[in-house]
Amino acid sequence: MKDVLTKSFLIVLAIGLFYLIFLRECKQTDCPPKDYQLVSNEFMDSLIAVANKPPVIIVKDSIVYRDTIIYIIKKVPDPIIVTPETNVYRDSIYNDSIRVWTELHVDGTVQWWDQWYQPIIHYRTITEKVNVPYPVIEKVPYCGNALYLSGLAGAMGKDFAIGIGADFVTNNRLYGIQYNRIGDANVIQGKLGLKIKFKK
Known part of the structure; x- marks a missing residue:
């Protein structure tokens, strides 16, 4: 009789534990939720790194890429040797929309950097027709005699x-x-x- 009660208690305990585990799993949300996918931390880090990169700026014949000027159709301008240790680099962008001049003094590192910028202003003349009223003199025939x-x-x-x-x-x-x-x-x-x- 004692063995029967013990076995019955174990069966009831097992059923109760199974029921509690089943309820716990049913209450959880889907992982991942619908229409979503799990990604690794490495993939997320690569996305953040790409998003934080500075933009690429193209100005006529040069590209500013990550704070570095890359010349497209011409080489880096020849330096002017001031002293054996110091070189002066001068360059400019001159077109119908912008004028930029730059000058760098380099002695292993940039010692002096000067830039000039001059915007180009285009004036356009627009002809508009404006109706202006003016008096019209009408001659009324009058017979004097x-x-x-x-x-x-x-x-x-x-x-x-x-x-x-x-x-x-x-x-x-x-x-x-x-x-x-x-x-x-x-x-x-x-x-x-x-x-x-x-x-x-």
Whole structure:
């Protein structure tokens, strides 16, 4: 009987341990997660080293690579020997967009380094059409001289009166003649007029 209880206890203990281990493994996240891959530390170090490298700058006929100037189509300029120990190197970049001059004094190490930089400014003229209003003088035809014809009709007492007249008008004067017939009498009149100007 004692052996049966001991074996039963061991079986229950084994089942419990298996259950606890199973629960622990089920609660863990996937490693690596989905769509990810494990990489070594060496690979990560190589990526960081590549990312930290200075950029390569290409300027016409030279390349600045890791703080070193590499000439593409020409050799390093010949030094000017100042003393047996000191050499002077001079070089320049001159094109339509930049002008750079450099001078180095080297005595095993760089003793003196001077640079000049001059930007190139391009001026461009742009022609724009701008509409500008201006007054337009229109000439209105005006007739300075005119001839007017007129007629009249009326009564004077028991007599009936009719008449006709003609007036010639200029810029400053008026000339006219008028014929009237009143009853049996004929009346002829002349007219002369002058233009009177008033100040505004």
